[in-house]
Amino acid sequence: MASAPITASQFNAAFPKLAADMNWDGAVTISDVWHWVKWFYFLPGDFLVQVIGPTPLGVFLEISVLSYHGVGSGIVSAIAWLVVLPTALLLIDTVRRA
Ligand SMILES: [Ca+2]
Numbered sequence: 571m572a573s574a575p576i577t578a579s580q581f582n583a584a585f586p587k588l589a590a591d592m593n594w595d596g597a598v599t600i601s602d603v604w605h606w607v608k609w610f611y612f613l614p615g616d617f618l619v620q621v622i623g624p625t626p627l628g629v630f631l632e633i634s635v636l637s638y639h640g641v642g643s644g645i646v647s648a649i650a651w652l653v654v655l656p657t658a659l660l661l662i663d664t665v666r667r668a
Pocket of ligand 1: 590591592593594595596597598599601602
């Protein structure tokens, strides 16, 4: 039996937030740096989770708030960064040469 679809506001509320103290241990330490990197890396995939999650496609793909920082989000993020980084470097190089 399928449960009720997760609403857009539930996806918004569960979106991973950036904070100085990402592991909630009460101090900003080097351990938080890894969490910042992870948060930034997963941004493209997590954004897609937020957009697609509440739609019928998201229901079909079984996307939930647990999909944030998940395998699918990681794969989407990898693809996005593999496109974004070379494009950004190419643009920077083009601007420098102009
Ligand atoms: Ca911390």
